[in-house]
Amino acid sequence: MHGRSFRGIFPGALLLLLLTMPLLLSCRQESIPLIEEKCGTCHSASIVYETRRSEAGWRQIMHGMKVRGLVISEEEEQRVFDILLTDFVLEQ
Ligand code: HEC
Secondary structure, three states: OHHHHHHHHHHHHHHHHHHHHHHHHHOOOOOOHHHHHHHOOOOOOHHHHOOOEOHHHHHHHHHHHHHHOOOOOHHHHHHHHHHHHHHOEOOO
C-alpha cells in the first residue's frame, strides 16, 4: 500500500524537479568571487549586485569604500572596475 503510492508519486516528483532545475539555477543568488572577497566583508556583496552606477559613480563609491577602510591593491581595483563597468553600469 505504502510502497505503491510512493512509486506512483516518485517519477512525477523527479520529473518536476528536472523540469524546474534550470529555472532554480537561473534564479540563484549572483556571486562573483572577487566581489565577495573585496566587497562582501563589511556588508553583503549583494549591495553591489543590486546597484547600478555610471563609471564616475562607481569611482566615487570605490573612493568612499576606501575611506571606510577597504584595503585593495591597484591590480584588484582594476579587476573590480572591469566587473562593475561591464555588468553593473548605469546606462545613460
Ligand atoms: C571597510 C568596509 C567596507 C568594504 C570593504 C566595502 N564597503 Fe561598501 N560600504 C561600507 C559601508 C560602511 C557602507 C554603508 C553606507 C555608507 O556609509 O554610505 C557601504 C555601502 C556601500 C554601497 C551603497 C552605498 C551607496 O551610496 O549606494 C555600495 C554600492 C558599496 N558599499 C559598494 C562597495 C564595493 C563595490 C566594495 C568593494 C570594492 C565595497 N563596498 C567594500 C563599507 C565597506
